[in-house]
Every structure is written in structure tokens, then in C-alpha cells.
Amino acid sequence: MNAAKVLDAKGLACPMPIVKTKKAIGEIESGQVLEVHTTDKGAVKDLAAWTESTGHELLKHEDDSGTLKFWIKKG
Amino acid sequence: MKAMTAKEVTKKVIENEELFILDVRNESDFNDWKIEGKTFEYLNVPYFDLLDGVESILDKIPADKELLIVCAKEGSSVMIAEMLEEAGREASYLKGGMKAWSEHLEPVKVGDLKDGGEMYQFVRIGKGCLSYMVISNGEAAIVDATRMTDVFTDFAAEKNAEIKHVFDTHLHADHISGGRKIAEKTGASYWLPPKDAEEVTFDYKSLEDESEVMIGSTKISIQAVYSPGHTIGSTSFVVDDQYLLSGDILFIDSIGRPDLAGKAGAWAGDLRETLYKRYKELSSELAVMPAHFMIIDELNEDGSVSEKLGTLFAENHGLKIDDEGEFRKLVSENLPPQPNAYQEIRETNMGKINPDEEKQREMEIGPNRCAVR
Numbered sequence: 001m002n003a004a005k006v007l008d009a010k011g012l013a014c015p016m017p018i019v020k021t022k023k024a025i026g027e028i029e030s031g032q033v034l035e036v037h038t039t040d041k042g043a044v045k046d047l048a049a050w051t052e053s054t055g056h057e058l059l060k061h062e063d064d065s066g067t068l069k070f071w072i073k074k075g
Numbered sequence: 076m077k078a079m080t081a082k083e084v085t086k087k088v089i090e091n092e093e094l095f096i097l098d099v100r101n102e103s104d105f106n107d108w109k110i111e112g113k114t115f116e117y118l119n120v121p122y123f124d125l126l127d128g129v130e131s132i133l134d135k136i137p138a139d140k141e142l143l144i145v146c147a148k149e150g151s152s153v154m155i156a157e158m159l160e161e162a163g164r165e166a167s168y169l170k171g172g173m174k175a176w177s178e179h180l181e182p183v184k185v186g187d188l189k190d191g192g193e194m195y196q197f198v199r200i201g202k203g204c205l206s207y208m209v210i211s212n213g214e215a216a217i218v219d220a221t222r223m224t225d226v227f228t229d230f231a232a233e234k235n236a237e238i239k240h241v242f243d244t245h246l247h248a249d250h251i252s253g254g255r256k257i258a259e260k261t262g263a264s265y266w267l268p269p270k271d272a273e274e275v276t277f278d279y280k281s282l283e284d285e286s287e288v289m290i291g292s293t294k295i296s297i298q299a300v301y302s303p304g305h306t307i308g309s310t311s312f313v314v315d316d317q318y319l320l321s322g323d324i325l326f327i328d329s330i331g332r333p334d335l336a337g338k339a340g341a342w343a344g345d346l347r348e349t350l351y352k353r354y355k356e357l358s359s360e361l362a363v364m365p366a367h368f369m370i371i372d373e374l375n376e377d378g379s380v381s382e383k384l385g386t387l388f389a390e391n392h393g394l395k396i397d398d399e400g401e402f403r404k405l406v407s408e409n410l411p412p413q414p415n416a417y418q419e420i421r422e423t424n425m426g427k428i429n430p431d432e433e434k435q436r437e438m439e440i441g442p443n444r445c446a447v448r
Contacts, residue, residue, distance in 0.1 A: 013148065013150045014150045015126075016150070045104065046101050046121070049101045053123075
């Protein structure tokens, strides 16, 4: 998947992964994809709920041996 | 902004103090499991919906109530509490978040033993687990210990008691037992019902029906009453002819569910036999002390969880179902969701897997769900 931007939020605890995701998504255009890497397991539910409430689209997420990766399409 | 500890919140629960809780976890986590207090009020708004400011919720937070911000691990609640303080509202955050809430144990003395010993209940208020310590003449026995083993070993040390015996009433499916760890650390014997322990990977002492164990040199005996139903091996203990430790067989306002080891149908009959025949033969004066509570209403005024067996036969709905078919239906149909990660928890308690502390914490997240009401 072609991401316009990759955010490395590994090692950061809640709420920082979402705080940084929000900032990073502000820096790309509508329709572009942001790739987020985090090690905070709470991010799985939180990012899903956040994208829904903000009108972005969580395209997919995967667990790459401990690093959680998310692809979010800006709404 | 100040931190409020799980112990301070526990005190508010027990003393029925008022508290307004702003829980900033996502909605599904909040709906699944939250801090319960009879006089608490709640507002759930996820922290990620408040990143642009807290103005939208200010009018939903009463100005005349103490305010506590809660999240999973603390970080987000600190951020939101800071934002609220900037907006002119005083706010505390829960130190360590729901993680700390899940792990807090509150020791409550529940009674004296006839020969001078003491009986303590350890209330794991956030998760509803109850453990017990019998102390007599410099010796201690622990029943259904949780994985926060330091609390038990420190408490025994404070009481100058040597931990001699550690029991589990059954193989737990909702929380990780601390029994084996305490036994390894202190040299105590670890007892399990053999029928629940067929697959365990470690040595244990076998709890047989009607065996007795002495605690201290006084005449305190722990009488094991074999009482299948929740699991095939479930065992109850009668301590000092006064206390019935009922494990996950009988609770204050509910009864055990027989399906967590996958055998609801087969064990429903065992559960009925235990509750309606075996327990009926015991003295109605025994104080029932279960391994769990489900709702905060089950707490007594001092924070303990216990009721006379006779009272439960009169008031607990699960003990008053005359029709066997109806009973079978109650305990095997429309059961609440099974506890989080219950298969992995069972395997951990058997010694088959050894997850690290962080993983154990995660496996235990959520309510205990061991009962049917």
C-alpha cells in the first residue's frame, strides 16, 4: 500500500500514538494514506474508534512481530 | 491536579462516598468494565475525542462533585485532567489507571477463629476476586491467591505468620492464580483438587474429599468438601466450623457457571447436587465466603463479601429453583460472555504456558464473569 507519510510512534505510550497520528494526518491531503507504527496495544481499539469518529478510514492493520501497523486513509 | 490511588478509590466505594468519574477510554472498553460504586456517577468520552479541547464536556461535569479522570494506564487521564484544570476545573487522575484498579487488593478482617486466630478476606475490588488468609498461632494458609503475591507474603510477614499451606478451590479460568508462586517462594505446600489438575505440569498436593489440614498448633482445621459443578474438581473448605469457602460454586447473589471448562451440560447436574444436597446438609450458620463477587451491591458495610448460608438458601435465586429442568436451563443457556482469554488463563494455571507479567495483566483485563444470575 502506498503511504504518503509514515509515522513512527513505537515505544510511545497512550495518548501519544493518537496525538501524533492526529498531527500527521493534518499534514497529508484528503484521500492520501498515513501509515502508523506503534507498540501500544491499546491503539488497536482506540485508532479504530478515532478514525470512525473523525471521518477517516482505517484501511487495515497488522501485527508485524510486536509492531502494530495501521493504514489510515484521510477523509 | 493530583493522583488518586486505587486504595483511595476503594475507600470511597466502601464508604459510599460520591465521586464523578470521567472515563476517557474507548466506549467498548468502558461498557465492558468500569469502576463500580453505588454512589458514583459516570461520563464516558474517549480521550481521542477531546484532543481539540474539553469545552464540549464542561457542562456535563457537575462543579460540586469530586472529579476523577480514568483511563487504561494513566497517560491519557493525566492529559485530560491537565486540560480540565486549564479550563478551571479541579480534577484528579487514577494513578496507574484501570491496570492498577484491576490489581488492587484490600485486606479486610472478616472474623476471629475460636482459638485466637484471625480470618482475612482480600478483596480485589476492580475485578471481583476474593482470596483468603487463615492465620493461627504463627502459621498461615491462603486460599485462592491472586497473582499479586507480594501482597499476601508481605501481609503474612507483618502478622509474623509463616505461610504453610496454599490452596486453590479449583482451576481458575478468570484470573491467574498466585498459589504456585507463593508456595515456591515460601516453601509452603500447594494444594489443588486432583480432578482439576490432570494436565498440570508441576507437583502439587492432592485435595481429597474430607481431608483436613491443621493451621497452627490450635485446633483449626480446613475441611475440604468435594463440590463439583463449576469445574469437575471444585472443592469447598469449612474453616473452624464457622466459614464456608465456597469457591466459584456459590456466590452471594448468584451461583457458579459450569461451562468454563467446556462442560455446561454434564456439570449442571453436579452443580445442582452440590448446592441443593451437599450444601443443604451443612450448618446454616456457616458464613459463606466465595471466591468472587459480581456486583458492588454484594459488598457488606465493611467492604467484606460474606453472608450466612441459611440466608442464602432463603434469598439467593440460584438456590430456589425447584424444577431441575429450569435449573439446567439457567446454568447452561443464555450465559454471559466468557471471561477474557479464559483458555489461556487456564493453561497458565496448569503451568502449560508462562506468559510474562505484562501479558498476564492483559489476559486478565475485564470483569470476572464466573457466575449465572
